[in-house]
Amino acid sequence: MKLKYTLVALGMVAFGASSAVASTLDDVKAHGMLKCGISTGVPGFAFTDENGNWQGFDPAICQAVAAAVLGDSSKVEYTPTTGKTRFTTLASGEIDMLARNTTWTFSRDVDLKFTFAGVNYYDGQGFLVPSSLGVSSAKDLNGSSVCIQTGTTTELNLAEYFRLNNVSYEPVPIETNEEARANYMAGRCDVYTTDASGLAASRSTFENPSEHVILPEIISKEPLGPLVRHGDDQWADIVRWVLNVLIIADEKGVTGAQAQEVAAGPDPELDRILGTEGAYGAMLGLDRDWAVRALNANGNYGEIFAKYIGEETLVGLARGLNAQWTQGGILYAPPFR
Amino acid sequence: MANTSKAYVATGLSKALPPPLNTTGVIGWIRQNLFRTWFDGALTLFALYLIVVILMPSIDWIVVTASFEGMSRAECRAVGKGACWAFIGERLDQFVYGFYPLEERWRVNLAGLLLLITLVPLVFDKVPGRMYLFGYGLLYPAIAYFLLTGGFVLPEVDTQLFGGIMLTILVGITGITFSLPLGILLALARRSDMIFISVMAVAFIEFIRGVPLITLLFVASSMLNYFFPPGTSFDLLVRVLIMVTLFSAGYIAETVRGGLQAIPNGQQEAADALGLGYWQSVSLIILPQALKIAIPGIVNIFIGLFKDTTLVSIIGLLDPIGIGRAALSDIKWAGLSTEVYLFVALFFFVCCFAMSRYSMYLERKLHTGYKR
Ligand SMILES: N[C@@H](CCC(=O)N[C@@H](CS)C(=O)NCC(=O)O)C(=O)O
Numbered sequence: 275m276k277l278k279y280t281l282v283a284l285g286m287v288a289f290g291a292s293s294a295v296a297s298t299l300d301d302v303k304a305h306g307m308l309k310c311g312i313s314t315g316v317p318g319f320a321f322t323d324e325n326g327n328w329q330g331f332d333p334a335i336c337q338a339v340a341a342a343v344l345g346d347s348s349k350v351e352y353t354p355t356t357g358k359t360r361f362t363t364l365a366s367g368e369i370d371m372l373a374r375n376t377t378w379t380f381s382r383d384v385d386l387k388f389t390f391a392g393v394n395y396y397d398g399q400g401f402l403v404p405s406s407l408g409v410s411s412a413k414d415l416n417g418s419s420v421c422i423q424t425g426t427t428t429e430l431n432l433a434e435y436f437r438l439n440n441v442s443y444e445p446v447p448i449e450t451n452e453e454a455r456a457n458y459m460a461g462r463c464d465v466y467t468t469d470a471s472g473l474a475a476s477r478s479t480f481e482n483p484s485e486h487v488i489l490p491e492i493i494s495k496e497p498l499g500p501l502v503r504h505g506d507d508q509w510a511d512i513v514r515w516v517l518n519v520l521i522i523a524d525e526k527g528v529t530g531a532q533a534q535e536v537a538a539g540p541d542p543e544l545d546r547i548l549g550t551e552g553a554y555g556a557m558l559g560l561d562r563d564w565a566v567r568a569l570n571a572n573g574n575y576g577e578i579f580a581k582y583i584g585e586e587t588l589v590g591l592a593r594g595l596n597a598q599w600t601q602g603g604i605l606y607a608p609p610f611r
Numbered sequence: 612m613a614n615t616s617k618a619y620v621a622t623g624l625s626k627a628l629p630p631p632l633n634t635t636g637v638i639g640w641i642r643q644n645l646f647r648t649w650f651d652g653a654l655t656l657f658a659l660y661l662i663v664v665i666l667m668p669s670i671d672w673i674v675v676t677a678s679f680e681g682m683s684r685a686e687c688r689a690v691g692k693g694a695c696w697a698f699i700g701e702r703l704d705q706f707v708y709g710f711y712p713l714e715e716r717w718r719v720n721l722a723g724l725l726l727l728i729t730l731v732p733l734v735f736d737k738v739p740g741r742m743y744l745f746g747y748g749l750l751y752p753a754i755a756y757f758l759l760t761g762g763f764v765l766p767e768v769d770t771q772l773f774g775g776i777m778l779t780i781l782v783g784i785t786g787i788t789f790s791l792p793l794g795i796l797l798a799l800a801r802r803s804d805m806i807f808i809s810v811m812a813v814a815f816i817e818f819i820r821g822v823p824l825i826t827l828l829f830v831a832s833s834m835l836n837y838f839f840p841p842g843t844s845f846d847l848l849v850r851v852l853i854m855v856t857l858f859s860a861g862y863i864a865e866t867v868r869g870g871l872q873a874i875p876n877g878q879q880e881a882a883d884a885l886g887l888g889y890w891q892s893v894s895l896i897i898l899p900q901a902l903k904i905a906i907p908g909i910v911n912i913f914i915g916l917f918k919d920t921t922l923v924s925i926i927g928l929l930d931p932i933g934i935g936r937a938a939l940s941d942i943k944w945a946g947l948s949t950e951v952y953l954f955v956a957l958f959f960f961v962c963c964f965a966m967s968r969y970s971m972y973l974e975r976k977l978h979t980g981y982k983r
Contacts, residue, residue, distance in 0.1 A: 307769075314924075314933065315940030322937040324701055326710040330940075351771045353927040354937065359829075363927065366833035368847070449925075452936045456948045479945030481688075588942045 298370055298502070298509035299559050302343055307351045310336035311363055311372040314354040314450045317475040318582045318589035319375060328352045331582045332373040334572040335394060335500050339371065339516050342564040347571035356449050358425035361386055364503060371513055373500040375469060377427045387504040391514040394499050394575070396595040396604060398492035399431050400470035402477060405487050407464060412441075412491040419444040421454045421463035428468050431494040455479065469496050471583070471591060478588045512558050519547055519565045521607040523574035525598045530573035533566045547610050554610070575605070673953070683943040698944045699954050705934050706954070709774020715766065719777050722758045725751060726784065734969070736976075752788065770848040774929035776958060783917040783962075786855040790916075791909070793856065794863025795902075799893065801868060812864070819861030825922050827854045832926035851923055859916045863909060870905030871897065903977045910970035914963045931955045
């Protein structure tokens with residue numbers, strides 16, 4: 275762990291020294307493609323469809339950014355990353371941004387030198403067990419084996435939580451969500467622990483989801499969001515405000531399809547966002563219609579949520595904490611002015 | 612004293628009786644081979660038991676109750692309780708071509724076909740124009756590179772879109788073809804009298820052998836970037852190909868060195884006595900014998916290399932397993948991992964088995980003198 279951080283830090287120094295020249299925005303425009311890191315696959319969050327296109331809650335952010343910056347939501351090069359490789363991949367400049375169920379933490383922000391553009395999913399760590407195990411609380415898990423993804427906050431939370439509660443366990447370290455799922459199904463571990471959203475996604479793929487329960491304990495805060503490297507504030511702003519625009523549009527009930535129509539409507543904030551008032555796009559280094567295009571890519575935040583992971587889908591997640599602040603949730607984008 | 616007192620005198624050999632019934636035919640074979648001793652018998656019964664317990668349900672699952680229809684797991688399961696091959700069917704294109712653009716896939720097919728032609732002279736000795744075919748084989752990498760990435764008249768295809776079986780074969784074949792000559796040179800260099808050259812070779816080989824492939828791939832994917840000015844991103848796939856080639860060259864070098872050491876000194880001395888120069892003696896006398904000895908080891912390395920190509924999925928290139936992993940996250944199909952892993956295993960088995968058969972064929976063919 276320590277070594278990894280050192281390597282990343284070393285890399286950042288070397289990279290930072292040489293990258294001061296060109297901005298990420300210019301690089302992306304020159305390359306004509308947005309290089310986006312995603313996960314190796316979590317149902318609903320990132321997957322390939324039958325035509326070989328990446329889709330899901332996380333790629334949707336990449337697509338919105340690509341639409342805003344390059345004018346085409348399909349101009350994205352995806353790099354699947356594991357919990358362990360994601361930060362090195364981002365730090366080395368192999369990708370321009372990372373959108374992969376990644377928790378915003380102090381050390382990732384400060385020590386690894388990344389800038390989190392915001393939160394697109396408020397999550398927390400949970401436990402998935404077969405009902406046949408007969409436990410109803412995580413504190414009953416004494417002596418169990420636990421499938422856990424390496425290089426994640428999950429790994430660290432679990433150790434702390436079980437130590438505090440005097441629960442002994444045997445970790446089964448695993449690289450990717452798919453392998454964890456397969457191992458759990460094969461009985462290699464009694465418990466699978468990760469972000470609750472990921473657990474729900476995994477459970478939805480089981481032949482008999484009802485034979486598995488997610489325990490009531492949520493043992494951590496996991497604000498997940500897209501991130502970029504330190505040192506290019508303009509680029510961070512672009513990703514941050516693309517995300518914010520998706521969230522504000524959801525708050526105001528403006529769908530992606532309506533974006534064009536309401537652009538000259540009575541709501542001044544929407545006018546500013548959609549480019550009919552002021553020159554906010556230019557301040558970001560983008561054109562006037564950047565936000566319209568971002569919204570057109572996959573719709574607003576609520577539409578993306580509903581399309582990939584919402585209650586209508588097999589993943590079946592409720593908005594919960596991720597409802598707008600006006601609806602009892604904590605999703606709250608700063609004002610656009 | 613009359614001879615007549617003898618009741619019977621055989622006039623010739625009597626006809627041989629047929630062997631006892633229980634040593635011939637099916638029964639005899641079974642007795643001889645399966646139940647010779649009580650221990651053999653027990654083993655046979657145990658094996659039979661295993662077949663019934665393991666193989667039968669597997670066959671049942673893989674073939675008999677398997678389902679080949681449906682657009683999702685639910686539909687597929689409605690048709691048959693067993694394996695759901697419709698999933699593999701729907702994603703077969705992805706497993707083969709990765710994300711290579713649909714309209715351009717003929718280029719991959721063509722490259723594959725041309726690859727088969729390069730194999731012809733390796734497998735059949737007597738094809739006409741064998742030398743030309745070898746020459747074409749040397750040109751092939753350039754042709755394939757042009758076909759796959761495009762340029763000139765062909766639209767360019769980003770290597771980021773390469774994936775699946777095509778990627779495995781590309782990485783495997785490139786590693787194999789380039790690492791062999793490089794490995795041989797390294798082996799020769801290591802045995803060289805020129806101290807600088809041999810020290811360099813030793814350092815290189817020991818470095819490669821001391822570092823796991825996954826680390827090298829990681830260096831290729833992330834660390835190398837630090838040494839280049841930003842913006843000059845040179846293709847990830849090319850970096851990977853170089854690393855894989857260097858890696859396997861290090862191992863080939865050691866195997867070839869083993870072969871070289873097995874050649875008695877007299878051979879070299881005889882070559883010297885004939886007045887052959889270094890390269891002549893090496894290429895005409897030493898290497899042909901050494902390589903013959905090294906074949907099993909070399910093929911072993913190739914097979915290992917081929918399977919190691921799956922490691923590229925860790926640095927974000929989608930080999931068949933990576934493709935499967937991403938496809939398995941499609942909620943419509945999720946949960947069918949056994950099918951995916953079986954399919955990928957079958958692919959690797961076919962390729963590796965073919966390679967090992969080829970090596971046996973080569974050994975037999977080249978087995979001219981002594982056998983070791
Ligand atoms: N939020 C945690 C855990 C993230 C994580 O690894 N989540 C899993 C399950 S939701 C995942 O995204 N896996 C994707 C993959 O294996 O590629 C972190 O940032 O460390």
